[in-house]
Amino acid sequence: MSKIKLNLIAAACDNMGIGVNGTLPWRLKKEMAYFTTMTSKVNDPQKTNAVIMGRTTWDCIPLKYRPLNGRVNIVLTHHVDKIKAEVPEGVVVMPGLDEAVKYIENRDDIESTWVIGGSSIYKAAMDHPCCGKIYLTEIQKTYKCDTFFPSIDKENYQLMDEEDVSNEKQVEGDITYYFRVYKKL
Numbered sequence: 178m179s180k181i182k183l184n185l186i187a188a189a190c191d192n193m194g195i196g197v198n199g200t201l202p203w204r205l206k207k208e209m210a211y212f213t214t215m216t217s218k219v220n221d222p223q224k225t226n227a228v229i230m231g232r233t234t235w236d237c238i239p240l241k242y243r244p245l246n247g248r249v250n251i252v253l254t255h256h257v258d259k260i261k262a263e264v265p266e267g268v269v270v271m272p273g274l275d276e277a278v279k280y281i282e283n284r285d286d287i288e289s290t291w292v293i294g295g296s297s298i299y300k301a302a303m304d305h306p307c308c309g310k311i312y313l314t315e316i317q318k319t320y321k322c323d324t325f326f327p328s329i330d331k332e333n334y335q336l337m338d339e340e341d342v343s344n345e346k347q348v349e350g351d352i353t354y355y356f357r358v359y360k361k362l
């Protein structure tokens with residue numbers, strides 16, 4: 178049994194949409210700050226976290242923000258050699274989630290692992306034996322989207338309280354949302 182736990186983190190609107198035209202349908206600065214904090218924070222200052230993403234999500238991150246700083250960036254693609262030649266040094270390119278998990282297992286400097294999208298990578302992580310928790314920001318608004326978060330099977334996942342995640346309604350401009358945490362049973 179692997180010691181790795183895959184934590185998923187996503188923001189979705191009312192219809193479970195997460196993206197449109199290769200970008201986020203909304204601009205929520207505080208939500209983005211939550212993503213950065215959650216994926217970056219470590220208990221052991223000698224370690225860093227890893228973020229695993231699909232090649233399209235990598236493409237979606239503005240050039241000035243990628244690789245995501247202070248985290249080991251792992252990009253999944255079927256075209257490893259091509260993408261390896263395109264990404265900056267230090268970015269890890271892997272042909273699948275299992276390979277990424279094995280890579281992380283072989284490093285002792287990674288504290289936690291965050292799966293940051295998109296759709297098929299979230300689905301693969303939810304079906305993976307290493308899946309741990311889903312950190313889902315539920316935005317109380319409907320946006321037109323072309324990319325969606327996979328449905329969460331409520332028989333296998335349970336809403337839980339987490340000490341450092343606020344239960345309170347979050348308000349940004351005229352948009353409200355909640356930080357939810359689901360635990361795999």
Ligand SMILES: NC(=O)c1ccc[n+]([C@@H]2O[C@H](COP(=O)([O-])OP(=O)(O)OC[C@H]3O[C@@H](n4cnc5c(N)ncnc54)[C@H](OP(=O)(O)O)[C@@H]3O)[C@@H](O)[C@H]2O)c1
Nearest residue numbers: 187188195196199200231232233234253254255294295296
């Ligand atoms: N709201 C949120 O929290 C959130 C989070 C992330 C992304 N997004 C949004 O979601 C959209 C992008 O997500 P997406 O679902 O379209 O794409 P994605 O999952 O990020 O990337 C898809 C690509 O990943 C690679 N891939 C997928 N499964 C793989 C596997 N099993 N093994 C190896 N490689 C694999 C393939 O790359 P190749 O084609 O190179 O083989 C595939 O084309 C954007 O609109 C983005 O803004 C939103």
